[in-house]
Amino acid sequence: MKPSPSLAPPTAAPAEAPEPARRSRWATLRPWVVPAIVLVLAVLLIDALQVLLSQVHYLDVIAAAAATPHLDMIFAVLATALSYLILTGYDFSSLAYVGAKVPRPTILLTSFVAYALGNTVGLGVLTGGTVRMRLYAAAGVEASKVAQAIAFNAGAFGLGMTAFGAAGLLWGAPQVADLLKMPAWALQGLSGLVLVGIAGFVLLCARFTTLPIAGRWKVPLPNAGLAIRQLVISAADLSAAAAALWFLLPDNVVDLPTFVAFYAVAMALGVISHVPGGLGVFEAVILLACGGRAPTEQIAGALILYRGIYFILPLIVAAILLATFELRSTAVAKVGRAAMKLTPGLLAGLACIAGIMLLVSGVTPTTSDAVAELLELNVPLFVVEAAHLIGSVMGLVLLFVSRGLLHRLDAAWWAALGAAIVAGVLALPKGIAVSELAVMGLLALLLITSRKQFYRRSSLFTQTFEKGWLIAVACVLAALTWILFFAYRDVDYADRMWWEFAMDSSASRSMRAMMAVAIIALVFGLWQLFRQPAGTSAPPSTDDLAKADTVVRAQAAADACLALMGDKSLLFSPSGKSFIMYGKQGRSWIALGDPVGVAKEWPELVWRFIEMAHGNGGRAAFYKARPQTLPLYLDAGLRAFKLGEEAYVTLHDFSLQGSRRANVRHGVSRAEREGSSFEIVSPPDVHTILDEIREISDLWLAQHNAQEKGFSLGAFDDDYVQRQPVAVVRAKGRIVAFATLMSPEVLRVEVSVDLMRQRPDSPAGTMDFLFAKLMLHFQSLGYQRFSLGMAPMSGMVDHQLAPRWHRFGRLMFQYGERFYNFRGLRSFKDKFDPVWEARYLVAQGGINPLFALTDTAALIGGGLKGVIAK
Template sequence: MSVPEPPLIVQPRSPVARLGEWWPRLRPWLLAALGLVLAGAVGFALQGLLREVRYASVMAAVSATPNIDIFAALLATAASYLALTQYDASALRYAGAKVPRSTVLLTSFVAYALSNTIGLGPLSGGAVRMRLYAAAGLEPPQIARVIGFNAAAFALGMMVFGAMGLLWGAADVAPLLHSRAWWLRVLALAMLLALAGFLWLCSRQHLLQVGLGRGRRWTLRLPTLNLALRQLLISAVELAASAAALWFLLPTNHIGLPTFIAFYAIAIAASIISHVPGGVGVFEAVMLLASGTGVPSDAMLGALLLNRGIYYVLPLLLATGTLIAYELRSGVAAPVSRMAVHLSPRLMAALTMVAGLWLLVSGVTPFTEDAREVLATLRVPLPLIEASHFLGSVAGLGLLLVARGLLHRLDAAWWAALGLSMVAALLALPKGIALNEAAFLSMLVLLLVISRKQFNRPSSLFAQRLEPEWLLALLGVVLACVWVLFFAYQEVAYSNHLWWQFELDGQAPRSLRALMGVALMALAFFLWQLMRQPAGVLSRTTPEQIARAAAIIRANPSSDGCYALIGDKQLMFSPSGRSFLMYGKQARSWVSLYGPFGDSREWADLVWQFIELANAHGGRAAFYQVRPVALPLYLDCGLQALKLGEYAHVNLPDFSLKGAKRANLRSGVNRGEREGLSFEVLPPARVAELLPQLREVSQAWLTHQRGREKGFSVGRFDEAYLQQLPVAVVWREGKVIAFANLLSTAAKQEASVDLMRYLPGAPPGTMDFLFAKVMLHLQAEGYQRFGLGMSPMAGMAERRKAPRWQQLGRLLYKYGDRFYNFRGLHSFKDKFEPEWEARYLAAPGGLAPFFVLADVAALIGGGMKGVVTK
């Protein structure tokens, strides 16, 4: 009689636990909603500031700007970006790194052109620096110090710039801030004194330590006094040049220079704090507030519009063209050049977003009187004008939607962007003789055609899910267009008849219909995204999936893919079925083991798909034990690389038991033969008949080791798994006393062992005998390399200024034998005189790698209990 199982009791979860479960999904929505509220507040502020301003007067102010002033603004912009390159030069000196000057100039220009336009400088510009400086040979911690130095240097420069402006123009600024001039001067002096104190610290000591309680300390390495003074000078030049780029576009003798400098510093700081992309709206609102001192609001707004094009869009266009020029060069073989080419999709995505915004704003604003006369003279059919206006706006929405696909290098997104840009460029003429718009879109088409090779992911465009940030940003764009529509036509009284008014002078109805079309399509897309079935629901790996993976593994040169045959990991296949990756999930960590296998042309797409799958479920994607040659795949996606240790492999064509260096190994083989040991490699078809003996050896080994079966990156005794691969056995007196299954493929490039077990009573040196015989067997079969596995924490840098992660790894390797036999494992493998290859963890930055490693340990150990037990 069977005993019934006790009922499963589900303990109620606390509100904190439920919040912890839902927070990863809610966080993007909450942050995006906060940005939307901020944008709404900015729009409300602009509405009050522009109450008396008319759209026509703003366009007139833009047209009236002298060419000499525009040329001066261009020169000031060039000077500003040239000074920005010196930020990186100082940061590299602070990080103790040497990089060719050409690499510094390219990296800095591309990083600032991207971050100035889309905002989030440490993330967008930081990703560019991580890619290009890593290609130049810098370690990730060094690059992190470069990024941190740039952010701190900019903040200090802004503090000095703003303090000087307040000190100089406090009398003009105080009324606008509803404060007293003397209080602002005291604040400015306090900021300058704080800076003087910082410089004094730089001259006195190299490290700044702050106690955090309980024996913890926060340590900051200070720059030298010369470097700090040099950087302050660079910041002064850069900020002065960027301010001058706007100053030259303003009418003369309307605003005092001190007042302008103070408000410019405040506007830049406010736009950075708001985290609105590019500070759009926030920067303009502060500067319009400053215009109350004498500059007409229409002139200020016109200057701000021109400044957006000159200081932000033009450098982005030049940076994109510069990177694409690398692709056109013959012999782009240098690592930095290759990485530069791979960055062009980021810039193309940013340019496509700019084009989409331009088309949407153009659709809700009237064309000029000159354009009206040209259209009337040429007798352009009214239906063509109406259709081009409507379709141009729809194309703008489409460009915004495909920009994300360009960021992820989808070929479908490339085709969509190319088609939409070409159509919009052709429609720009009949919809209002928009020559500048047509020129920009034509340039975008040209850059897309030239950069075609970079968009090689064959994924479907409609298979992508937009994150909450993108959806709410799209909603913010539509609302902003509504505000622009009412601003441009504030003198037109609304009436139901406007919807049905079709005439050349009916510009408000035309814009109203275009905006309604965009809003309805955006709403339909928004609802479709929300109501779609979530992708990537986890399910058990099926035998059919394992068989598909096995077919790919057999043709693959790497034996690491054989771990997919265990069946304890999920499998993700490419759309063609020629590639796959295996992964496990623990807590919020989605961890791919070794990365993709199969057709290397599909690897980038698989990596992106896996990251998107993890993000869609509120998780963090990571790649465990990846090889150095594959690191660009993960750096492209914004992940960071941390060294895990070194993998040992023996060059089989050169392997021999002869010579003094192999004396110990040769002695072990001879001893085993004297003990009556014999060696045999069983083909998969013969493994089944010996499974009872293999199970007996395995169970005895586990009992002796007081251990339990592992998983994920370690094999386990599984009958189905063992019968798919050859098994090497050691016989004694007709009985199996040791065995190891061989991970090998039909390519015969690389082989390794996974499950290695022996009877406790086996003669000493049995495993040496087994390993030596395996390598000789594989050598005779024509294999090129034999993998001995990874030695964790081995090969960490021993320099005093080595990255902190490697310093920690070196300490664990040296003193951590109590927890893991680091040195013993390395010594065992080293006696085979292998070649060592670094292995890495690719994971998000911050504290994420530590959480990932803890979750990997749980995956290997079969849960958190397995982490603390054998």
């Protein structure tokens, strides 16, 4: 219900408390500081690896990896499988901690997919957390409990790694001391203190159920048994993961207990670096730790194999596992269908890895055996040259289209499939690259199997690549350049190499391939940075409003009628059967409600709207999203923040009888005794009462010292008012109150009031009379429910672990009466005994919701001046 413009959300009461100034400055600088740190770290890593591998030859590393005994690789695979199996213990523990019951197969599937994706992509809390949120929610676990379980997993991993590292350091202190140039007794003392601290934490869990923080919050503690079990799980997992690498190392390099200490240090530094999978950081630490104990090329070969076995192999297995769900999609349960929607993320990771594999292959020499075989098969030289160059370009294509796969773009699917097929076909003439052929074939097969997951009809060239993505590609190219020089360090450079074509001229081919890839990437990157962004915010034309009117009439949601106000821009789907209505304030692009129209077109519209906002340097937000549509926004990387609750009266069983609606019944009876009458004027006849209801509107605004609002609230605009039915209440022959109605008539699901105003001297109980009559009228027409509108800040979670958003909203609801009639509005709606349904602001995290809500209030109030005025 929108009985007055004063029901706009209070701008002084955002759903998140203001952050300190330093936090705001950090949020502004973070998009630039974090990529800069990653770049600096990449340069330092390349420099460190250059020193470590100064006496190592590329072919020696490949030979060492190829010479690894098959039995050792089998043991490494078994240790990897054991590690991933033990990792499921984290999920079992976290679900026990929050008191959620989930079937064992669901836990095993969720844990494996989450860790397979998180370990490879990095940012495990985010990537793995997204997997857990989707699959556990599909299994019936509340979102708040899933969030607590994710937090428990992160904390348990950190605590377990700390305990594991400290125990390993206590055992292998003499060896680690040589590496860190510190006294062994100091390391043993430090690790002993850490272990004592962890023992103290376990005792704390045994004695207390909660842990006070800063005197204001209390965090529930796991019981001592659960804490000890989690420490055992962490130790077993990290031991198995360390063993997977230890089996691949040369014999007698270091004993396993000492190596696990090195492994823990390398893992910790890799996590802290935020580099995906700790790539480069982990390797540098292991090379430093094991240097001098075995030939460096053998250690480097073991690290290459470990990356493939522990990181890439589980990702491939997870993708194949989800592909089996695709093949039997009609038989899988709800969790299986939710798991299938994770396929694009896994395939994006695989495409990225396949692209890097092709690029690395392009800058490294072909083996002498492969050259001899190509000569024996009489493969023409120009075919070998073309295969090498095109294969490298296909690697760059896969690197860029992986982002489109992540966003489920149809065009990205076709591009990835084409690149995989082309690279696979060229793998043999390129250099008898059987492994590349296998990987490209598998990628193509998985893409074909998962075709229906890539349903977004969009052009690749409309994508806007963030600066962070372009910087990541630049880091890959920098690493390729280093690999190129590393692989051909013994080849003397000469100008003639650029145009030297021979079967055994691998260096020349690699240089040309690298140059082609670098030029294409540079041109594409510059085009992305300097191209004119698409998308504008403009009022809808008369034709747009007519097209929107056709769509709105067939909708279930009554507030879709707000599109007809003409004050919001409209983003239509290609078919014209769906649209998003939105407004722009400052840098905020704010969609009002969910998409309107054909439901299958909504995901594409959501993505297009987000990309349009980002392309114009803005932030995207969705105001008053409904619970049923939250997966659309979560898939797009946004977060939901509760605004309040909307009240509905179910009409099929509505009646004025009974004690719950006694006040309303008595008000209706009194109004009828005093001569009040109810009437609904259809749109063609609204012009006959327009002057009279405009007078009422002006009197109401003057009485409340208010001005017309907009965006999410109707304003008294002649054209807009005449588009809708108008309900009027007459007393002694004159109109004393009116309400414009939002009532899509095709489906007849939901009806709501838009503008609702009355004369200052209208009889008491007029509005109760109007509402009751409206509900009875639309009940007779077969509508299912009557919306009373939203009660802002109501229904916030009252729990000690509730997020700050809910805590602030609860405070405003209880003590913010001087700003807004929160409790009074809730009480008015409660007397109709409604059903309450949550409404959300959906936006990016950080301080973005604060800006989005402030800008939304400005849109509603007609600018910041209107907000402050009232």
